[in-house]
Amino acid sequence: MCTKSGASGRTLGRVRGAGNNQFANPRCVCVEPGPDGHIYAADLGNYRVRVLNKEGAHVRTIGGQRGSGNHQFRYPWGLCVEPGAAGHLYVTDTANYRGQVFDKAGAYVPTIKVTRQRGTASHGVDVDPGPGRPGCPDGLAEQK
Secondary structure (H helix, E strand, O other), X not given: OEOOOOOEOOOOOOEEOOOXXXXXXXXXXXXXXXXXXXXXXXXXXXXXXXEEOOOOOEEEEEEOOEOOOOOOEOOXXXXXXXXXXXXXXXXXXXXHOEEEEEEOOOOEEEEEEEEOOOOOOOOEEEOOOOOOOOOOOOOOOOOO
């Protein structure tokens, strides 16, 4: 991880595995602003999102089991977190073609349905996979 200026910051997890200080194919890292904010890391190979404090200590785990139910993932990839205690964590669940939403305590809120065809979503997000692409959601952006 790097600081805002681009200087080397800290390393989180150095050994591949499923423990609290380990990752298996980490993807997106999102840092919540503010002194009490947390670090959120998508741990693709362990089907979970790790929540850490700013010092890198384990706070909680969201998910951890492969599947398509609430709190289950098939490759969590992109993350976006809203600041403040009432904000939400948005996670792209790539191989399930959806986004899951959680409150800051890790409780499941709703699921965002993702369609595989552009312009066909009635209650969700359209994905335009492009030629030869599977159409898996893998990123999020916050609109201000």
